[in-house]
Amino acid sequence: MLEALQLAEQGMMNNEGGPFGCVIVKDNVIIGRGNNKVLLTNDPTAHAEVTAIRDACRYLNSFQLEGCDLYTSCEPCPMCLGAIYWARPSKVFFACTRNDAAEIGFDDDFIYHELEKTFTSRSIPMQQMMREKALMIFEAWKSKPDKIPY
Numbered sequence: 466m467l468e469a470l471q472l473a474e475q476g477m478m479n480n481e482g483g484p485f486g487c488v489i490v491k492d493n494v495i496i497g498r499g500n501n502k503v504l505l506t507n508d509p510t511a512h513a514e515v516t517a518i519r520d521a522c523r524y525l526n527s528f529q530l531e532g533c534d535l536y537t538s539c540e541p542c543p544m545c546l547g548a549i550y551w552a553r554p555s556k557v558f559f560a561c562t563r564n565d566a567a568e569i570g571f572d573d574d575f576i577y578h579e580l581e582k583t584f585t586s587r588s589i590p591m592q593q594m595m596r597e598k599a600l601m602i603f604e605a606w607k608s609k610p611d612k613i614p615y
Contacts, residue, residue: 466536466558468495473513473538476500483571487517487537489530489554496533497521513537514545518552528615530554539566542573543580551615 472486482501489497499516503509514537522528530552539561541549549557563573575588584591606612 466538466560468498469513469536469538470560472498472500476502476513479505481505482511484569485513485538487513487535489517489521489533489535491521491525491530491533496524510544512542512545514541515548518548522552528552534558539563539571542566542571543576 468488469486472488473484474486476482476486477484482503482505485501487497487499488495497517497520499513499518499520501513502511502516505511514535517535517537518530521530521533531554533554535549535554535557537545537557537559540559540563541557542563566572567574579587584593
């Protein structure tokens with residue numbers, strides 16, 4: 466966790482993004498590091514957990530983090546939480562809470578509320594289209610003999 470906290474502080478001091486850091490550990494070795502790089506990269510998805518997951522997956526040459534632990538300086542936001550679940554680490558450790566983050570201006574609470582709404586009720590307008598065509602591609606995936614499920 467100390468390494469995650471150091472990454473959070475370094476990234477913040479270098480104006481790379483917010484004060485967030487993350488490391489991923491396998492067999493007591495750090496295999497992935499990340500800090501918030503939203504400002505540095507102009508990428509709203511460049512949160513600490515996402516950058517650490519990308520780094521660790523490159524190291525492992527895998528899209529899964531089985532047998533890994535993730536240490537992050539703050540409770541993951543909804544986007545990072547989704548990425549964590551897709552990566553499937555064994556355990557997540559965090560320091561600050563999402564309420565602590567809200568106190569310094571990083572309030573993700575509205576996203577949690579948006580997720581509970583139907584897509585037609587969300588604050589960003591969403592409209593479904595071309596479902597039938599898209600379902601044909603899903604059917605092709607379903608019967609694809611060489612697919613790699615994840």
